[in-house]
Amino acid sequence: MADSNGNPSELTLRRVLVIGTGLMGTSLALALREAGIETRLHDIAVGRLALAVERGAGVPHDEDLDGGYDIAVLAIPPDAVAGELLRYQRLGVARSFTDVASVKSKPLAEAEKIGADMTTFVGGHPIAGRERSGPAAAHPDLFVGRPWVITPTPAAGEEAIAAVRALAVAAGATPVVMTAEEHDAALALVSHLPHLLASVLAAQLVDAPRDFTALAGTGLQDVTRIAAGDPQLWTEILAANADHLLGYLERFQQRLQDAAAYVARIARGDAAATTALTELLRTGVQGRLRVPVKRGEPAAGFATVAVTIRDAPGELAALLRALAEAGINVEDVRVEHEPGRPVGVVELDVREDKAQALIRCVRDAGWQLYV
Numbered sequence: 001m002a003d004s005n006g007n008p009s010e011l012t013l014r015r016v017l018v019i020g021t022g023l024m025g026t027s028l029a030l031a032l033r034e035a036g037i038e039t040r041l042h043d044i045a046v047g048r049l050a051l052a053v054e055r056g057a058g059v060p061h062d063e064d065l066d067g068g069y070d071i072a073v074l075a076i077p078p079d080a081v082a083g084e085l086l087r088y089q090r091l092g093v094a095r096s097f098t099d100v101a102s103v104k105s106k107p108l109a110e111a112e113k114i115g116a117d118m119t120t121f122v123g124g125h126p127i128a129g130r131e132r133s134g135p136a137a138a139h140p141d142l143f144v145g146r147p148w149v150i151t152p153t154p155a156a157g158e159e160a161i162a163a164v165r166a167l168a169v170a171a172g173a174t175p176v177v178m179t180a181e182e183h184d185a186a187l188a189l190v191s192h193l194p195h196l197l198a199s200v201l202a203a204q205l206v207d208a209p210r211d212f213t214a215l216a217g218t219g220l221q222d223v224t225r226i227a228a229g230d231p232q233l234w235t236e237i238l239a240a241n242a243d244h245l246l247g248y249l250e251r252f253q254q255r256l257q258d259a260a261a262y263v264a265r266i267a268r269g270d271a272a273a274t275t276a277l278t279e280l281l282r283t284g285v286q287g288r289l290r291v292p293v294k295r296g297e298p299a300a301g302f303a304t305v306a307v308t309i310r311d312a313p314g315e316l317a318a319l320l321r322a323l324a325e326a327g328i329n330v331e332d333v334r335v336e337h338e339p340g341r342p343v344g345v346v347e348l349d350v351r352e353d354k355a356q357a358l359i360r361c362v363r364d365a366g367w368q369l370y371v
């Protein structure tokens, strides 16, 4: 089942079994149903299964259908994946099997060790999620435009690879193939380290006076949001990727020590240390530019233009319409209102090469702008 380039050909999914109807499983089942695919559900927690069914994610799995699924998706914690994979393979429920766990090497190694069939199993990880768990937090659009990492081993059969690709595409995601080892090295830096750091930072706040935390702005919300994630699940994720995580954690520790040394010198009145501190902050600005902001595109290469508009019905729509008519695609919009003031500020993000055209268009139409 391969095309002339050696890529697995397309496969049509008709019926999918989702095992684990929490955040990920229910979101996936909702997305698959929107794509016209029949879904059946199972969870060891009957309340979670009932809520997923209630939300329209599918109907409970019926053993009469064992053998009738194109693919079974294990949307359960990483440490449960290998054992459940073997169990469901022995029951012969589906032609192919995958998981959605946030770490890939450990479940794979465990599956091999306990004798799971590695021809029908291909690991997967949708890089999409939330800091909330359970079916109540699920959303069918969760995967739209997001990468979905697929980690086939050399033993993996073409049908299983094609089935996992089809699953990712049906959910609106973009399949990205890599090894489990490459995945874990990358995710340690972009997901597992940030989670641990957010938790450490948020833990500092536990003993803080309430009148201090009451003053927190969106900055603190931004850097601590993911710390609200399920501690049990994240312990499994961090422990399973401890080797890669440790390397990044040590480098982070070094930078933090440097920062602490600069601050200590500044506190002692050594003004020269401010240059070193500024340099570190500049490096942070550079790193931040590498964080994708929209559908995998980096923030670098974008320009932000602020426009003041009257706080009146239709004013924002008129601005966006004028830009659309000029053929300018706005990548992101933020609106700031000052209570009691008759104007609002609209921040428009556009590609740098469109910035001049945007400025001309906004000026010609008579709006006030700030670059």
Ligand SMILES: NC(=O)C1=CN([C@@H]2O[C@H](COP(=O)(O)OP(=O)(O)OC[C@H]3O[C@@H](n4cnc5c(N)ncnc54)[C@H](O)[C@@H]3O)[C@@H](O)[C@H]2O)C=CC1
Pocket (backbone or CB within 6 Å): 019, 020, 021, 022, 023, 024, 025, 042, 043, 044, 045, 048, 075, 076, 077, 078, 080, 084, 100, 101, 102, 103, 125, 126, 127, 128, 129, 130, 131, 132, 133, 134, 135, 230, 233, 237
């Ligand atoms: N939370 C997130 O943002 C993301 C999570 N993931 C991965 O997705 C998987 C699921 O995570 P969430 O949906 O967030 O967790 P969740 O806690 O919302 O859902 C997990 C569900 O699995 C069920 N379950 C546990 N063991 C089971 C078993 N043996 N058989 C059947 N059901 C079982 C639980 O009752 C629960 O309903 C994890 O492996 C996680 O690493 C991947 C990407 C993002």
Ligand SMILES: O=C(O)C(=O)Cc1ccc(O)cc1
Pocket (backbone or CB within 6 Å): 101, 102, 126, 127, 128, 129, 130, 131, 191, 226
């Ligand atoms: O909440 C967020 O912003 C996330 O980054 C969610 C997330 C959590 C775990 C994953 O394995 C993948 C994505």
